[in-house]
Amino acid sequence: MRKIPESTVRRLALYLRYLEESSAGGQVTISSAELARRGGTTSAQVRKDLSFFGSFGKRGLGYPVAALTGRLREILGLKSPHRVILIGAGKVGAALMHYPGFAERGFSVAAIYDRDPRKIGSRWNGLLIRDVRHLERDLRREPTDIAIVVIPATAAQQVAERLVSAGVKAILNFAPVQLVLPDSVAVRNVNMALELETLSYDLTVR
């Protein structure tokens, strides 16, 4: 299969959500126009996005909801749950633990780490907050694909390097710093203040 552009991957994830809602509502087929509305795009773009992985649907009949849902979950690697660890037991970390979207999509936080002795040993949702010094030891025993990094910018690069050395393949980074890591590691950045700042900039040029 060809490598799918990132913009398409993001739309596929939006289509998937809409398909799941439609399926829950008993809908059997769905039109490209409906998917387009949810993905903020056009019917032509939906057809192009879905064409990346073979032909789906019949002209005039729409797409079969169940089959398309299964195929999108497969494409996105969501068929089996992902073990996720959270680095940083601060306020944003706490919010993420409760973010309903994660568990719904098969991402379960399996361990939390911090370096603050006052936090280490306490529990969130029954999950022990562990000492980040034991990261390497734990990851040898409990291989993990994805780490969510929610620590200050000054500490993020070093922790990210330790995660990568210990076999983590993907990092969701909330620290306001661009991590410099090997190309083999997938990194996504979420920076809410930075999003507001780009909005603030947008306001100055309108």
Added chain:
Amino acid sequence: MRKIPESTVRRLALYLRYLEESSAGGQVTISSAELARRGGTTSAQVRKDLSFFGSFGKRGLGYPVAALTGRLREILGLKSPHRVILIGAGKVGAALMHYPGFAERGFSVAAIYDRDPRKIGSRWNGLLIRDVRHLERDLRREPTDIAIVVIPATAAQQVAERLVSAGVKAILNFAPVQLVLPDSVAVRNVNMALELETLSYDLTVR
């Protein structure tokens, strides 16, 4: 001034953070190499990014921290604070209220709205949760540039349209849906589950 590309705006916000930290540490000048490290880029890119708004710094001497900080804050529209309203008093909304990055950067949440009668009338950080039915009335009295939308996907488009009709110019959208709004409105999307899904996809192709 030319319109600055989005990737540059995001790096400018990262440089600004680093400059503020450096300034707090007493540093007077800063090299493009240091800024490049923080922005995950090269010295050449830093010089190019900063060239968008005139010449700064002298070859070999680095950039003056104080002057560059002021200029970046001006460029990003951060010289005066922004009034922000939060739509949706759920768990993610609660986390955002406590997100330290917002207040630090001059974004202050001035009002919270929800449609749940059990939430309306209670207080978060002393701030009353208001009935979303009064949005238009309130916005006439309290003009607001930026709204943060943290409600389910099914309700987001309609609320966004109401916000735009009532004069809101910029929306930070946490709902997993692409909002369809006039081009004159700035929209940024933050979708943490979607970020994890794109990471999950990245893992399937590595």
